[in-house]
Each structure stands twice: as C-alpha cells, then as structure tokens.
Amino acid sequence: MPGSTLLLVLDLVGVFAFAVNGALTAVRAVRLDVVGVVTLGVVTAMGGGIARDLLIGRVPPATFSDWRYLAVAAVGGVVVCLAGHRLGRVATSLTVLDAAGLSLFAVTGTSTALAAGLGPVQAVLLGGMTAVGGGTVRDVLVRRTPEVLTGGLYAVPALLAGVVVVLADAFAHPGPVLQGGTAALWAVVAASLCFTVRMVGVAKRVDLPGPRQHPGSAAS
Amino acid sequence: MPGSTLLLVLDLVGVFAFAVNGALTAVRAVRLDVVGVVTLGVVTAMGGGIARDLLIGRVPPATFSDWRYLAVAAVGGVVVCLAGHRLGRVATSLTVLDAAGLSLFAVTGTSTALAAGLGPVQAVLLGGMTAVGGGTVRDVLVRRTPEVLTGGLYAVPALLAGVVVVLADAFAHPGPVLQGGTAALWAVVAASLCFTVRMVGVAKRVDLPGPRQHPGSAAS
Amino acid sequence: MPGSTLLLVLDLVGVFAFAVNGALTAVRAVRLDVVGVVTLGVVTAMGGGIARDLLIGRVPPATFSDWRYLAVAAVGGVVVCLAGHRLGRVATSLTVLDAAGLSLFAVTGTSTALAAGLGPVQAVLLGGMTAVGGGTVRDVLVRRTPEVLTGGLYAVPALLAGVVVVLADAFAHPGPVLQGGTAALWAVVAASLCFTVRMVGVAKRVDLPGPRQHPGSAAS
Numbered sequence: 001m002p003g004s005t006l007l008l009v010l011d012l013v014g015v016f017a018f019a020v021n022g023a024l025t026a027v028r029a030v031r032l033d034v035v036g037v038v039t040l041g042v043v044t045a046m047g048g049g050i051a052r053d054l055l056i057g058r059v060p061p062a063t064f065s066d067w068r069y070l071a072v073a074a075v076g077g078v079v080v081c082l083a084g085h086r087l088g089r090v091a092t093s094l095t096v097l098d099a100a101g102l103s104l105f106a107v108t109g110t111s112t113a114l115a116a117g118l119g120p121v122q123a124v125l126l127g128g129m130t131a132v133g134g135g136t137v138r139d140v141l142v143r144r145t146p147e148v149l150t151g152g153l154y155a156v157p158a159l160l161a162g163v164v165v166v167l168a169d170a171f172a173h174p175g176p177v178l179q180g181g182t183a184a185l186w187a188v189v190a191a192s193l194c195f196t197v198r199m200v201g202v203a204k205r206v207d208l209p210g211p212r213q214h215p216g217s218a219a220s
Numbered sequence: 221m222p223g224s225t226l227l228l229v230l231d232l233v234g235v236f237a238f239a240v241n242g243a244l245t246a247v248r249a250v251r252l253d254v255v256g257v258v259t260l261g262v263v264t265a266m267g268g269g270i271a272r273d274l275l276i277g278r279v280p281p282a283t284f285s286d287w288r289y290l291a292v293a294a295v296g297g298v299v300v301c302l303a304g305h306r307l308g309r310v311a312t313s314l315t316v317l318d319a320a321g322l323s324l325f326a327v328t329g330t331s332t333a334l335a336a337g338l339g340p341v342q343a344v345l346l347g348g349m350t351a352v353g354g355g356t357v358r359d360v361l362v363r364r365t366p367e368v369l370t371g372g373l374y375a376v377p378a379l380l381a382g383v384v385v386v387l388a389d390a391f392a393h394p395g396p397v398l399q400g401g402t403a404a405l406w407a408v409v410a411a412s413l414c415f416t417v418r419m420v421g422v423a424k425r426v427d428l429p430g431p432r433q434h435p436g437s438a439a440s
Numbered sequence: 441m442p443g444s445t446l447l448l449v450l451d452l453v454g455v456f457a458f459a460v461n462g463a464l465t466a467v468r469a470v471r472l473d474v475v476g477v478v479t480l481g482v483v484t485a486m487g488g489g490i491a492r493d494l495l496i497g498r499v500p501p502a503t504f505s506d507w508r509y510l511a512v513a514a515v516g517g518v519v520v521c522l523a524g525h526r527l528g529r530v531a532t533s534l535t536v537l538d539a540a541g542l543s544l545f546a547v548t549g550t551s552t553a554l555a556a557g558l559g560p561v562q563a564v565l566l567g568g569m570t571a572v573g574g575g576t577v578r579d580v581l582v583r584r585t586p587e588v589l590t591g592g593l594y595a596v597p598a599l600l601a602g603v604v605v606v607l608a609d610a611f612a613h614p615g616p617v618l619q620g621g622t623a624a625l626w627a628v629v630a631a632s633l634c635f636t637v638r639m640v641g642v643a644k645r646v647d648l649p650g651p652r653q654h655p656g657s658a659a660s
Contacts, residue, residue: 023651026589033648035596036589050495055270057279059497065562081651122285136361141576141586146361149246149256156255208253211243211301275490277499342505356581366581369466369476376475 006184007108010191011049012072014104015063019045019076021097022138027084029142034081040138041077042070045101048133052109052126056116095202098135103194105131106158107187110165120170124162131158152208153201161194226404227328230411231269232292234324235283239265239296241317242358247304249362254301260358261297262290265321268353272329272346276336315422318355323414325351326378327407330385340386347382348375373421381414446624447548450631451489452512454544455503459485459516461537462578467524469582474521480578481517482510485541488573492549492566496556535642538575543634545571546598547627550605560610564602571598592648593641601634 022044023037032040046063053061063069109130113123132155136146148155168186200206242264243257252260266283273281283289329350333343352368352375359366368375388406420426462484463477472480486503493501503509549570553563572588572595579586588595608626640646 027651030585030590031650032589033592033650035594035648037651039589039595054274054494055280055284060495060556060558060562064495065558067559067561070561070565084651116280118280118285119287121287121290122280125290140360140580141589143363143583143585145250145363149252149259149361150250152253154255155259208255210251210253211247211257211304274494275500275504336500338500338505339507341507341510342500345510360580363583365470365583369472369479369581370470372473374475375479 006187007111008068010104010187011063011108012068014101014108015045015069015072016076017097017104018101018134019073020080021094021101022135023077023080024084024094024097025135026138026142027080029144037081037084038074038077040141041080042073043141044134044138045069045073045076046134047137048105048109048130048135051133052112052130055126055129056113056118058116096199099195099198099202102131102154102158102198103161103191105134106161106194107165107191110162110190111169111187114166114169120166123166124159127162127165128155128158131155153198153206156208157194157197157201160197161190164190164193226407227331228288230324230407231283231328232288234321234328235265235289235292236296237317238321238325238354239293240300241314241321242355243297243300244304244314244317245355246358246362247300249364257301257304258294258297260361261300262293263361264354264358265289265293265296266354267357268325268329268350268355271353272332272350275346275349276333276338278336316419319415319418319422322351322374322378322418323381323411325354326381326414327385327411330382330410331389331407334386334389340390343386344379344382347385348378351375351378373418373426377414377417377421380417381410384410384413446627447551448508450544450627451503451548452508454541454548455485455509455512456516457537457544458541458574459513460520461534461541462575463517463520464524464534464537465575466578466582467520469584477521477524478514478517480581481520482513483581484574484578485513485516486510486574487577488545488549488570488575491573492552492570495566495569496553496558498556536639539635539638539642542571542594542598542638543601543631545574546601546634547605547631550602550630551609551627554606554609560606563606564599567602567605568595568598571595571601593638593646596648597634597637597641600637601630604630604633 019041023041025044026032026040027037046069049063049069050061053059053063106127108127110123110127112130113126114120118126132146132148136148139146164186168183168190239261243261245264246252246260247257266289269283269289270281273279273283326347328347330343330347332350333346334340338346352366356366356368384406388403388410459481463481465484466472466480467477486509489503489509490501493499493503546567548567550563550567552570553566554560558566572586576586576588604626608623608630
C-alpha cells in the first residue's frame with residue numbers, strides 16, 4: 001500500500017463488500033460447493049485489484065501479498081456459506097454491497113494508478129477496471145454476461161468517481177491524492193458520488209442507450 | 221514503442237480495425253449498451269497487445285499507457301455505436317477488418333517480442349497471441365466459443381506471418397527487424413501473406429467441421 | 441527454474457499430463473479443429489504456471505520462455521490429435537492424468553512461490569492456482585463451469601499438498617525446499633497425498649457441502 005491508512009481502510013471495506021456480494025451472486029447463478037463459494041468471493045473481491053497491479057507492474061500484487069486482503073475476502077466468502085440464505089432474503093443487500101464496493105474500488109484504484117505515475121485518463125480507466133474487474137471475472141466463471149456490458153449505470157459512476165479523484169489530485173492540493181484531510185474529503189466525495197449515481201440508477205432503472213442498431217433501451 | 225514509426229502506424233491501423241470488428245461482433249452476439257459496445261471494441265483491439273506486454277514484462281503496457289492506442293480504439297467503438305447499423309449491412313466488412321487486424325498484429329506482435337529478446341518460437345507464438353488474444357477475450361465475455369479454436373484458417377495465417385518476420389529478422393538484414401526499408405518490406409510481405417491466406421481460407425471455406433454461423437450473422 | 445532438476449522434471453511430467461488431459465477434455469466439450477485441440481492442451485498445461493509467474497513477477501514466465509515446457513505441452517496436444525480416440529476410450533485415463541498434473545503442479549507451484557519469497561499462505565494459494573489455473577482457463581474457453589468450483593475434492597487436495605510443502609520447508613530442513621534428498625522426499629510425499637486424496641474423492645464420489653441453502657436461491 002502506498003502509505004495511506006485511509007486508502008487501506010477503504011480498500012478493505014470494499015474487499016469485504018465485494019466478497020459477500022460476489023459469493024452471494026455466484027450462489028444464485030450456479031450450484032457450488034463451499035470451496036467454490038469462497039473462491040468466487042475472493043475472486044470478486046480481489047480480481048480487479050490484482051489486474052490493476054499487474055498492469056502497473058506492482059508484483060506481487062499488494063492485494064495478494066498483503067494477508068489482510070486475503071483474510072477479509074475469505075471471511076466474506078465464509079459468511080455467505082454460513083449465513084447467505086439469510087442475507088439473500090434481503091433483496092437490496094446485494095445491490096447496496098455492490099454499489100459500496102464499486103465506489104470504494106473506483107476511488108482506491110484511481111488513486112493507486114495516479115501514485116504509480118500513470119496519466120489521468122489511464123488512472124480513471126484503471127480505477128474503473130479495479131471496480132468492475134472482479135465482478136467481470138466472477139461472471140465469466142459462472143457463465144453470466146458481465147454486468148458491466150449490459151447493466152445500466154454500472155461503469156459510468158465508477159468512471160465519474162475516478163474523474164473526481166483525478167481532478168482533486170490535479171487542482172485541489174499539491175501533494176499526492178488521498179493523503180491529508182483534503183484528500184480524504186475528496187475521496188469521500190468521489191465515493192459518495194459513485195454510490196449515489198449507482199443507487200439512483202438502480203432505483204429509477206436507468207439504462208444507457210444501446211448502439212443505434214438496437215433502438216430503445218438496452219437489456220435490463 | 222521500440223522506436224519504429226512503421227510499427228506504430230501498423231499497430232494503430234490494426235487497433236482501429238479490431239476495435240470496429242470487435243464492437244460489431246459483440247453487438248450481434250448479445251444486447252449491449254453503449255458502454256458495453258465501446259468496452260468490447262477496446263478489449264478486442266487492445267487485449268492481445270496487453271497480454272503480450274504482460275508476458276514480456278513491459279509494464280505499464282504500451283498499448284495501455286500510450287494515449288494514441290486508447291483514443292483510436294475508443295473511436296472505433298464509438299463509430300460502431302453511431303454507424304454500426306450501416307457497417308453491419310456490408311456482410312464482408314467484418315471479415316476484411318478482422319483479417320486486417322489479424323495480419324497487422326501478428327507482424328507487430330512478433331516484432332515486439334523479438335525486440336524484447338525472446339526466442340524465435342516464443343516470438344511467433346506471442347505474435348499469434350497478440351493477433352488472436354483480443355478477439356478471444358471478447359468471445360469469452362459475450363459467451364461465444366472463441367473463433368481461434370474452431371474457425372478454420374485463423375491462427376495459422378497469423379503464425380505464418382510471424383515465421384516470415386522471424387526469418388527476415390534472422391537472415392535478411394543485420395539490424396533489428398522493422399527498421400529501415402528492408403525490414404518494412406518484409407513486414408508488408410508478412411502481413412500480406414497472412415491477409416491473403418486468411419481471406420482465401422474464408423472464400424474457399426477452408427474450415428474443419430464445426431457449428432457454422434449462417435451467412436451475414438456473427439451470432440452463434 | 442530455481443536450480444532444481446527435480447522441480448523441472450516434476451513440472452514437465454505435470455505439463456504432459458495436463459496437456460493430454462486438457463486436450464481430451466476440450467475435444468469432448470466442443471467441436472474443435474487441430475489448432476484448437478493443441479491450443480487447449482497447451483493452455484491447460486501452461487496456464488496455471490504462467491498466471492503464477494505473472495503474479496510473482498517472473499517475466500517472461502519460465503513456463504513460456506523455456507522451450508522444454510512448450511515442446512512437452514505441444515507433444516501432449518498432438519498425441520491427442522493422433523490417438524485421442526483411443527485414449528478417450530479408457531474412461532479413467534482423464535481422471536488419473538488430471539490427478540497427476542494436479543499433484544505435481546501443486547507441489548512445484550508452492551515451491552516456486554516459496555522460492556520467490558512469498559509468505560506461506562500465499563505460497564499455498566499460488567500452488568493451488570498453479571494446479572487448477574490451466575484447467576479453469578480451458579473450461580472458460582470451452583464454456584464449461586470450471587471444475588474447481590463444483591467438482592468435489594479438487595482444490596482441497598492441491599491445497600493439502602501445498603501445506604505439506606510449506607511445513608517441510610519450515611521445519612524439516614534448513615535450506616530451500618526441493619533441494620537435496622529430504623526435500624525430494626517431502627515433494628513426493630506431498631504429491632502422493634494430493635493424488636491419493638483426489639483419487640479417493642473420485643472413487644467415493646466425495647462432494648464438499650454446498651452453502652446453506654433456502655428455497656428460492658436454487659441454481660438455475
């Protein structure tokens with residue numbers, strides 16, 4: 001981790017949210033044993049961060065070599081094995097957890113990419129990849145069409161959060177983003193923006209338009 | 221990029237061809253929103269090059285950190301969103317674009333691998349992976365069986381082009397391949413060979429038995 | 441390779457077993473041409489090791505840059521092309537080959553990760569990933585749900601073997617694992633344990649329990 005406790009805490013909360021969400025989603029899509037459930041929870045939670053770290057040359061990936069990530073992700077998967085049948089009844093829990101993980105990973109992913117020296121556009125894209133990467137790998141493994149390709153306002157709020165982080169990094173203060181109070185404030189602003197846009201999109205069933213070949217709304 | 225303007229130009233033309241082809245193919249296979257279409261265009265265009273760069277340790281991958289690749293790939297995806305319904309009517313456009321991207325990426329991928337110090341066999345294989353990797357990732361994401369596994373003369377012409385590049389590098393001139401006029405000539409020869417073999421294979425339906433797609437539709 | 445002839449030999453035997461198994465499995469799942477069969481054999485044999493090497497920063501991956509891996513994997517794929525219809529008749533051959541590859545890769549993967557300086561938990565997980573990674577990629581490419589998620593005692597024996605290797609490394613001798621006679625002995629013990637547990641699991645049809653279910657979360 002690049003020295004920031006805030007970044008670490010946000011990342012770990014995102015890891016837990018995504019691990020629970022990923023394991024729950026996987027359980028509903030295919031029949032899995034406990035190894036499969038925990039594996040998919042861990043993959044969902046850590047896939048995006050590992051892909052990002054590979055692309056910026058940070059190996060072994062922090063999300064893999066740091067035992068706290070592994071432990072938190074595994075606990076999320078185990079929680080689903082033990083209590084998933086209860087969590088699953090709360091229909092909105094999946095969506096809220098997913099939006100939380102999306103928001104946190106978009107912010108930490110963009111910040112990590114900036115700290116690694118990537119340009120602003122690449123940092124926003126890597127932030128988006130950190131946010132949607134794990135869920136995409138999970139969807140491929142359980143043979144669903146990845147949500148990011150079809151699921152309405154999913155990538156867009158993550159990219160928005162990344163843009164806020166990049167702008168805050170460029171204009172709001174001299175040092176690297178996410179260090180000091182100002183940076184923490186902007187991180188919270190960016191994550192809240194992503195979370196709000198995502199949840200509003202879900203509540204209002206906002207779908208992005210399809211290509212012109214498919215007039216009208218895209219599949220929901 | 222390893223100093224060669226020719227390599228860059230060939231790569232960018234290949235990126236555009238693959239982005240348009242990938243987005244068009246994806247649109248036909250599943251229902252996507254505009255983010256999905258652009259994402260799949262970019263993934264198809266850049267997936268093979270990024271995988272190659274990861275394997276040779278060139279991080280961040282040039283195809284990712286160089287804004288020109290991203291811009292050209294994104295433009296290709298946007299073109300499909302705006303005008304895909306017209307491009308799609310030209311049934312052969314998909315095939316021609318794909319053959320062009322395949323040829324260019326096989327040449328630039330093999331050259332890049334040679335420049336990174338890999339052996340000739342590895343360079344040919346990495347060239348082939350550069351050529352077919354993006355389309356394979358796209359096919360996995362939209363849940364088609366990857367064309368390279370079933371689609372007749374698809375990997376073979378790419379590997380042929382790589383062999384020409386490796387031979388030209390070994391015998392035809394002293395310096396690294398794709399620098400100077402002789403190298404440019406061989407690059408054109410290799411790409412033309414790949415393109416010709418691929419198009420002849422398509423025209424003559426040189427395909428081993430497999431589930432066929434009906435004419436004019438790429439959807440399985 | 442980290443200096444150990446034993447590690448190399450075990451790895452190459454595992455590569456061959458997985459290449460034959462992977463190609464045979466692929467042939468049964470989808471209709472492929474010869475390029476597809478050899479490709480899937482090579483992917484199954486080398487996918488796990490390449491993913492492991494990327495994660496520990498060993499690029500180009502030894503399994504890719506070392507021609508012996510490529511050659512052995514390709515021979516495995518070609519054998520299936522030429523004689524797969526006979527191998528396929530022996531119903532247990534797939535299972536035995538797979539268990540052999542699983543056992544060998546779990547041991548060599550864990551040892552390689554330890555030699556790269558990773559912690560014990562990470563080494564066990566990377567060993568497991570080396571063992572199941574190639575087959576998982578193959579399953580994704582031919583659109584099967586990966587065996588590791590659903591297939592009974594599959595990941596567990598691989599992780600058990602990794603634990604034995606890590607314990608042997610920590611307690612049984614001072615030097616790095618898999619060098620010298622003691623290390624070789626423990627490698628054989630670990631691989632035998634994995635193989636035995638896997639085969640007993642298959643013979644007795646041992647399935648791990650699923651997550652706690654409730655009506656309505658049933659798989660589709």
